[in-house]
Amino acid sequence: MATELKSLNEECGVFGVWNDDQAAQRTYFGLHSLQHRGQEGAGIVVKTDEDRLIGHKGLGLLADVFDRPESIDELQGRSAIGHVRYGTAGSRGIENIQPLLFHYLKEDVALAHNGNLTNAVSMREKLEADGAIFQSNSDTEVLMHLIQRQPQAQFVDRLKASLRQIKGGFAYLILTKDALYAALDPNGFRPLVVGQLESGSYIVASETCALDVVGAKFVRDVQPGELIQIDDSGYHVMQYTTETQLAICSMEYIYFARPDSDIYGVNVHMARQEMGRQVALENPIDADIVVGVPNSSLSAASGVAQQLGVPDEMGLIKNQYSSRTFIQPTQELREQGVKMKLSAVRAVVAGKKVALVDDSIVRGTTSQYIVRMLKAAGAKEVHLLIASPPLKYPCFYGIDIEHTRELMAANYTVEEMRDQIGADSLHFLSLPGLIKAIGLKQDAPNEGLCVAYFSGDYPTALYDYEAGFEAPKTADDHVLAASANQPTTI
Template sequence: MICTEEMLAKDKMEEECGVFGVYCKENKEVSQMCYYAMYALQHRGQESAGITVSNGGQLYSYKGMGLTADVFTEETLNQLQGNAAIAHVRYSSFKDNKIENAQPIESRFKLGQIAVAHNGNLTNSKVIRELLEDGGATFTSTSDSEVVIKMIARKAADGLEEAIKATVSAVKGAYAFVMLADKKLIGIRDPYGIRPLCIGTNDAGDYFLASESCAIDAIGGHIVRDVEAGEMVIIDDNGIKSVKYAENRNIAPCSFEHIYFARPDSTIDGINVYQARVEAGKLLAKQCKVDADIVIGVPDSGVPAAIGYAEESGIPYAMGLIKNKYIARTFIKPVQSLREQAVMVKLNPLRIQLEGKRVVVVDDSLVRGTTSKILIEIIRRAGAKEVHFRSASPAVMHPCFYGVDIAHRKELIAARMSVEEIRQEINADTLDYLSLENMLTSLKSNNFCVGCFNGVYPMSTPTED
């Protein structure tokens, strides 16, 4: 049996979006910088890609459906000339995969042109949208970014900075915004710091904003710092201006960024993603010891934890599953019928490593439980004597309201079954999840959003509101 990448997607938290921004004092190849940064962030969204550039304050946009390489050509990039730009790769968490929702979203209002791209989810956007519509506003998309633009336009009389501050103070949820307006590049992170956003620069003095530091690395820059929770940064020819629009001591970045979403070569809020995953694997090995011959990781995000597990347990690490990396990641489609038509990406067992062995399989998480059984079956068919499954994150038992595509508890296997029932369901010899305490130990902080694990959220949920 062949396990496909489309099947794997159903067993994961669906990914989010990626944002990027660049500001130069003079016209440069900002669209090309965006292009390479979007490649680095492609794992965060594969449904659409877009770039907006600012040339003397005039904004020009190009966007389309599909991967970055499918949307942009050398010709289109050369037409996007300017000194500043923002870019976006999108995964639609609410099943609205259409060109109208591709970002950045651009508009013109009293203060001129504005373009906005965001990662995350506003939990009160529906209420705000209805209020704006009652006041005569019209919308062409279902994106939260358009809601934000309309709100900023309503406050334009107060000036751009005050209009943005008033807007982000009114919205609730998790978000990282990048904006172009008034010859400025603007970055905003939500008051809880749930969605990541960092600042970078290079030797030429250009400035960058990105969801992950790997995007800044990809264009030869280096990270300066993370945008703080509740902070707005305004970048122009005078440098960076920091505006603290919200004071909040209850900082709670998304723990799943480190578990699964982010690339392992990224550093978020001072925590290296790879090191955190390796440490999670070590702690997992200490929790529930087992006699085995090899440890294997589920490519790609389960591998660092498997390496840590092997190092701590003394059981040799081996490559046991081979993933075809040369087929585009087409599985993230919001409509099931499109998923079924997508090109299958093979994940095959390496029989020479598995045959006759007692195998520990480490994955980054076990969320919906739809593929673990298939993975274990193909490992057994490759000749494994025993299969012990380990999840390098706690059991996901509650929905996420902040930009992750888990909306109902019925989707979550741990909300319906005990650990022993799940073990029987996936046909593992043993099963263990990383404890919540050990996960926080691996992240070296208790200040994380763990609502999907324990149902305790950093802010009120839409249901509570």
């Protein structure tokens, strides 16, 4: 489902390039391919020939933020980092749009972050008590204040020491006059890859789709606990901690990442197709046609159709041109929002037993509308197959569901869910089926996947969340109009 329908949102996408004659443009195109990871704000910072950092950022889609040719042309420089944001921690003011840029007497530093820190609140309390003044309320800034307080002479040593103090899920890009750094948390929750242009210049990006779009070849996945330094002499891999345990977010494969991306060597489309095959294998329902919910469930639907041996039909159409809908307060208006984006194809579904495939159920309201829509279009039966296990537990590593009250499967049995959704039957993929379908086969618990959303088995301690700190506010109560805050040059 489109993120705006499901209210399940990834935190961010990051892109960086070192020593490229089109650094800002390249970053723009890279970010454009990562737009699915965040639509609330975007920004690019470049290193000028004078070794200072300048940037431009704003609220809204990348194309809205960079809506004048000058906004890119003014970013002259050979190295850049960029960010597209869906904020989970921190409010939605312009000050929270990244990259965050810090001007010091001797040098500038820019930071871009994807993920969520689990000790950000307690760290910030300590830092503020120590005199730190924060310019944003996003947890990203914590790292910068830590770096400034380390005693070591070299920036890279201060960075390593700081990375050891933050907890949770993070993929950071940091730009200085001397280097581009990429750091991944000790569990590798979020994807981060290194690529190389034909010219030899290096790139770091959240997903491999961003490498493809700028014509870079894949070099390697950044590994848990690694700090990569890219500078004029090439790229250097360092380990800032050896206490690592791979736990890639399984929701990246299920829902967030683009189907053409590969994460740890597993293509996202193929993984989703296999999830579809597996859920149909576990639940061999009787159906005439398979219908996937566009767009993120289409890969899984093809797998269901292959397994059931029935046609994969386009029974639902997504309006490609519908803009973002502001979350509406009444049930009726919410339903109107879904209708603006999805329509049932009467000629395809009328009189048919439909196997409806979706990637996940969060609150269940969208599934309810879609089932109702298919039945109104004449479907005889609607059997809902979910290509992932029930989402029962909150995520603290960068996804905006942090309360079980928001998750339908945490509060109802499968039969109660089926009844509320109005489907003739409801089936989920099993957890072993999910792990098998992704097929990561890493020597780690759950083959290297985080499955805490489904099992409650968190790969790390939860720090502030366990200590009872108030979790950052969740997302869908309010959406800022992009026009409320104009793009700014930073």
